[in-house]
Amino acid sequence: MKLVIAIIQPYKLEEVKEELYKVDVNLITVSEVLGHGRQKGVTEVYRGSKETGNLLRKVRLEIAVNDNFLEPTIKAIVKGAKTGETGDGKIFVLDLKECIRIRTEEQGSQAIG
Amino acid sequence: MNSGDTAWVLISSALVLLMTPGLAFFYGGMVRRKNVLSVLMQCFIIMCVLSIQWVLIGYSLSFHPGNGFWGGLKWMGLNGVGLEPYADYAGTIPHQAFMAFQMMFAIITPALIIGAFAERMKFSAFLIFTLLWATFVYDPLCHWVWGMGGWLRNLGALDFAGGTVVHINAGIAALVTAIVLGKRANLDKNIPTPHNMPFVVLGTGLLWFGWFGFNAGSALAANGLAVNAFVVTNTAAAAAGLSWALIEWMRNGKPTIFGVCSGAVAGLVAITPAAGYVNVVSALIIGFLVSMICFIAVTVIKPLFGYDDSLDAFGVHCVGGMWGALATGLFASKLVNPAGSDGLFFGNPKQFLVQLAAVLVTVAYTSVVTFIIYKLVDVFVGVRVDEKTEAMGLDLTQHRERAYTVLE
Amino acid sequence: MINQADTLFVLLSAAFVMLMTPGLAFFYGGMVRRKNILSVLMQCFVALCLLSLQWILFGYSLSFAPGSGFWGGLSWFGLNGVGTAPYAGYSATIPHEAFMVFQMMFAVITPALIIGAFAERMKFSAFLVFTLLWATFVYDPLCHWVWGEGGWLRNLGVMDFAGGIVVHTSAGVAALVTTIVIGKRKNLEHTPSPHNLPFVVLGTALLWFGWYGFNAGSALAVNGIAVNAFVVTNTAAAAAGLSWALLEWIRNGKPTVFGIVTGSIAGLATVTPASGFVSPISAIIIGIAASIVCFIAVAVTKPRFGYDDSLDAFGVHGVGGILGTLLTGVLASKVINPAGANGLFYGNPKQLLIQLIGVAVAAGYTFLATFAIYKLVDIFFRMRVSEKDELVGLDLTQHRERAYTILE
Numbered sequence: 001m002k003l004v005i006a007i008i009q010p011y012k013l014e015e016v017k018e019e020l021y022k023v024d025v026n027l028i029t030v031s032e033v034l035g036h037g038r039q040k041g042v043t044e045v046y047r048g049s050k051e052t053g054n055l056l057r058k059v060r061l062e063i064a065v066n067d068n069f070l071e072p073t074i075k076a077i078v079k080g081a082k083t084g085e086t087g088d089g090k091i092f093v094l095d096l097k098e099c100i101r102i103r104t105e106e107q108g109s110q111a112i113g
Numbered sequence: 114m115n116s117g118d119t120a121w122v123l124i125s126s127a128l129v130l131l132m133t134p135g136l137a138f139f140y141g142g143m144v145r146r147k148n149v150l151s152v153l154m155q156c157f158i159i160m161c162v163l164s165i166q167w168v169l170i171g172y173s174l175s176f177h178p179g180n181g182f183w184g185g186l187k188w189m190g191l192n193g194v195g196l197e198p199y200a201d202y203a204g205t206i207p208h209q210a211f212m213a214f215q216m217m218f219a220i221i222t223p224a225l226i227i228g229a230f231a232e233r234m235k236f237s238a239f240l241i242f243t244l245l246w247a248t249f250v251y252d253p254l255c256h257w258v259w260g261m262g263g264w265l266r267n268l269g270a271l272d273f274a275g276g277t278v279v280h281i282n283a284g285i286a287a288l289v290t291a292i293v294l295g296k297r298a299n300l301d302k303n304i305p306t307p308h309n310m311p312f313v314v315l316g317t318g319l320l321w322f323g324w325f326g327f328n329a330g331s332a333l334a335a336n337g338l339a340v341n342a343f344v345v346t347n348t349a350a351a352a353a354g355l356s357w358a359l360i361e362w363m364r365n366g367k368p369t370i371f372g373v374c375s376g377a378v379a380g381l382v383a384i385t386p387a388a389g390y391v392n393v394v395s396a397l398i399i400g401f402l403v404s405m406i407c408f409i410a411v412t413v414i415k416p417l418f419g420y421d422d423s424l425d426a427f428g429v430h431c432v433g434g435m436w437g438a439l440a441t442g443l444f445a446s447k448l449v450n451p452a453g454s455d456g457l458f459f460g461n462p463k464q465f466l467v468q469l470a471a472v473l474v475t476v477a478y479t480s481v482v483t484f485i486i487y488k489l490v491d492v493f494v495g496v497r498v499d500e501k502t503e504a505m506g507l508d509l510t511q512h513r514e515r516a517y518t519v520l521e
Numbered sequence: 522m523i524n525q526a527d528t529l530f531v532l533l534s535a536a537f538v539m540l541m542t543p544g545l546a547f548f549y550g551g552m553v554r555r556k557n558i559l560s561v562l563m564q565c566f567v568a569l570c571l572l573s574l575q576w577i578l579f580g581y582s583l584s585f586a587p588g589s590g591f592w593g594g595l596s597w598f599g600l601n602g603v604g605t606a607p608y609a610g611y612s613a614t615i616p617h618e619a620f621m622v623f624q625m626m627f628a629v630i631t632p633a634l635i636i637g638a639f640a641e642r643m644k645f646s647a648f649l650v651f652t653l654l655w656a657t658f659v660y661d662p663l664c665h666w667v668w669g670e671g672g673w674l675r676n677l678g679v680m681d682f683a684g685g686i687v688v689h690t691s692a693g694v695a696a697l698v699t700t701i702v703i704g705k706r707k708n709l710e711h712t713p714s715p716h717n718l719p720f721v722v723l724g725t726a727l728l729w730f731g732w733y734g735f736n737a738g739s740a741l742a743v744n745g746i747a748v749n750a751f752v753v754t755n756t757a758a759a760a761a762g763l764s765w766a767l768l769e770w771i772r773n774g775k776p777t778v779f780g781i782v783t784g785s786i787a788g789l790a791t792v793t794p795a796s797g798f799v800s801p802i803s804a805i806i807i808g809i810a811a812s813i814v815c816f817i818a819v820a821v822t823k824p825r826f827g828y829d830d831s832l833d834a835f836g837v838h839g840v841g842g843i844l845g846t847l848l849t850g851v852l853a854s855k856v857i858n859p860a861g862a863n864g865l866f867y868g869n870p871k872q873l874l875i876q877l878i879g880v881a882v883a884a885g886y887t888f889l890a891t892f893a894i895y896k897l898v899d900i901f902f903r904m905r906v907s908e909k910d911e912l913v914g915l916d917l918t919q920h921r922e923r924a925y926t927i928l929e
Contacts, residue, residue, distance in 0.1 A: 010556075010913075011556075011909075011912035011913045011914070012912075014708050014912075032927060034927060034928060055928075057923075057927070115525060116526070117524070117525025117526040117528070117529055118525060118529075120526070120529055121525075121529040121532075121533075124529070124533055128536065145926070146926060306923070306926055307926075308925065308926045309924070309925055309926075310558075310559055310562075310922060310923070310924045310925070311547070311550060311558060311559075311562060311717075311720065311924055314543070314546065314550075314562045314566065315543065315547065315723075317543075317566070318540065318542075318543025318544075318546070318727075319540075319543075321539065321543070322536055322539060322540045322543075325532070325535075325536040325539070326536075329532060334525070335525040335526070335528045335529035335532070336523070336525065336528070337523070337605030337616050337618075339528070339529075339532060340528065340532060340605055340615075340616045340618045340619045340622070341605065341618065343532050343535065343536075343619075343622055344577075344618050344621070344622050347539070347573055347622065347625070348573060348574070348577060350570070350573075351569065351570040351571070351573035351574050352570070352574060354566065354567070354569070354570040355567070355570040355571060355574065358567065358570075365921070366921075367919065367920050367921040368563075368567075368645065368920065369559075369563075369920045369921065369922045370559045370562050370563040370566065370920060370922060371922060373563065373566045373567060373570065374566070377566070377570065393577055393599075393600055394599070397574070397577075
């Protein structure tokens with residue numbers, strides 16, 4: 001089992017969701033986060049003075065998958081989120097030790113699907 | 114006594130009262146979310162504290178016909194201020210209606226200063242500072258300009274609805290406090306952005322609405338002068354809002370709602386002293402130019418000198434107010450108001466000099482006395498919160514409240 | 522002869538109607554997604570600024586100067602000749618400028634209503650040009666036809682007390698046209714839910730409040746007609762809000778706050794043309810009819826035809842305005858307003874026909890002229906933002922601002 005964490009552009013969320021549905025990945029957790037990579041923030045203008053270096057708004061996806069779903073999941077995220085410009089985001093893959101469905105107390109790969 | 118005039122002044126008072134909550138949202142939206150309640154609190158507590166100060170001593174100090182420099186205490190506790198009209202101020206409405214209308218001005222003026230020291234002043238110090246400032250700066254100045262026998266009034270200074278008394282006065286106090294209080298922590302690394310822009314817009318809407326009472330109500334009667342003040346107020350606000358957006362568009366590539374709101378407020382400030390003396394075309398010019406002037410104050414002068422006027426109380430209110438007071442000396446016309454006088458452009462250069470003198474006197478008096486009051490309060494209570502408190506935010510540390518919940 | 526009570530009433534009503542535009546901004550702003558709220562607030566505020574100036578420069582003259590039956594001409598250009606003396610052709614008891622500024626607020630809010638149709642996808646520069654042209658070539662002529670001295674629909678006997686045709690039908694039809702030609706928003710599989718419903722409720726409250734000025738103020742005097750208008754306005758809003766909630770309860774299982782506020786606005790829009798001519802009991806009928814018809818327009822017709830009237834500017838204002846104008850022809854009574862006419866139920870079927878002609882002419886003219894203006898602006902500015910800008914949101918791409926911060 002793996003935990004996929006992806007940081008993507010907020011406006012790409014809809015497309016990424018579409019792609020994930022296509023490969024039968026339906027369990028995602030989404031949150032709004034702040035951060036920046038190499039490009040160090042955008043310029044916003046407040047009362048005429050430009051302000052740079054603010055943290056950028058991103059969307060963070062957390063998806064727990066069984067191993068055979070890992071590749072399609074990654075591909076789907078890339079397909080949905082890639083524009084080729086800076087700021088497209090990152091995907092992190094972590095080993096997942098355990099997963100428990102609270103309602104049935106099922107454990108392991110059973111619980112993910 | 115005239116029932117139409119009385120109704121107009123009472124309603125105008127209510128409209129002006131609504132400006133203080135409006136200002137609370139205007140300022141509250143601009144600060145970081147950890148400080149919004151502190152700003153709302155400061156505005157609301159001012160409504161409470163100064164309403165009481167005004168009926169106890171403020172009105173007497175400001176409007177009792179004492180000598181040229183202060184009103185004295187004869188009307189303390191509204192003694193002698195009843196339901197009969199007082200002809201020297203307003204012959205057709207109850208004296209108390211005039212008093213209540215003026216009260217709303219006394220409330221919003223110290224509230225304007227909040228923009229300068231937002232996000233870093235201790236609440237207890239704020240209370241004492243505000244009370245002292247209202248008593249020793251606002252009340253005397255109000256007497257000089259509007260009170261019977263006030264020396265600036267006798268000099269012939271024109272201030273229809275509070276350009277000097279309200280805006281320059283509060284704006285200069287803002288500059289002084291911003292400088293002596295110092296910058297907010299970490300300002301160069303992390304510039305705070307407005308945490309809730311829609312609140313700023315809401316505040317602007319309420320301010321614009323209330324300003325009709327502020328300016329048109331200052332005619333103290335439902336007459337042609339009130340109508341003129343109403344029309345020029347709206348015109349100047351519109352012109353200034355639009356021109357601020359255009360300036361941004363040219364300079365930064367995008368017009369912003371924050372810009373339109375700032376411009377509209379600057380326009381309202383600038384037309385305030387002039388509202389009863391100028392015509393619509395002059396209002397257009399005053400409005401268009403005020404945005405340019407305030408824009409420079411906010412984006413060039415402020416960074417150049419490096420003072421941290423957090424929400425531009427000085428840049429918008431003082432600078433806009435100065436322009437308005439001087440513009441009154443340029444554009445005033447007896448055709449609009451026979452009781453006023455002509456300005457420079459209508460063949461009376463002396464009026465411009467009188468306006469300039471009134472502005473300079475206000476700046477000098479306010480800056481010195483504000484500084485003294487500040488230092489005094491600082492010695493006894495300590496004005497600024499400590500670094501950790503500032504970092505945690507004033508809502509939690511000064512009021513033990515939070516503005517928003519995260520879940521549920 | 523100027524009457525002070527009337528003057529103060531009209532000035533105050535003008536202030537109330539001004540507040541409706543910020544109210545509308547929040548009504549609409551709460552409904553869009555959070556990435557677009559500032560663009561909606563911006564459009565409303567810029568409309569307020571821009572049209573205030575357009576109105577005093579030439580809009581008022583085009584609309585109200587006694588020109589031909591079809592337009593007012595430019596004889597009152599720059600408020601030339603519009604002073605503090607009353608103009609008996611419109612209102613004999615208040616300064617002419619007061620009437621002008623009251624009407625200004627109508628000219629401001631009408632184009633702002635259209636925003637609901639193209640929200641979340643129109644380029645800001647194109648919006649500015651479109652709004653200015655629309656106000657000049659659609660609103661001003663239509664206003665002249667229905668309300669101006671010598672206007673041909675007015676001479677025909679069309680009754681529109683406070684703007685069912687001039688304001689709501691025209692804005693609603695323009696909304697329908699723009700929403701069809703600009704096309705649907707991207708990714709509309711699921712209609713985006715309002716990002717901040719409390720803002721929608723706040724906006725509704727301000728609109729309801731301001732609408733007293735809109736309708737009662739249209740009596741232009743403190744008299745029985747104003748009181749009647751006030752009462753029927755409130756009654757219709759209440760009846761419509763309640764019946765919309767009931768409709769939802771029956772059809773969808775739960776009444777919603779979004780539904781009750783939408784219903785109230787539909788009721789207010791529908792009663793607008795009728796408010797000076799009908800009784801409070803008729804207002805209940807109008808309110809209920811408004812909810813049923815607008816509910817069908819929004820929940821049945823819109824999905825069937827598939828146009829994306831984002832915030833239901835047509836479904837609520839257009840449909841409500843048309844319905845209200847027709848119902849005026851049915852329910853108007855000379856007992857309420859001797860200067861009006863009886864409607865169908867009071868034995869005068871001809872009035873319904875006249876109302877029908879009025880609405881049909883207004884809708885037809887607005888439809889064609891709006892389409893022409895849209896296409897013209899589209900050629901020069903391209904109305905719609907690029908797909909990526911739309912996905913990122915208009916706040917950031919058109920104004921480089923954000924409404925809310927998430928941390929701090």
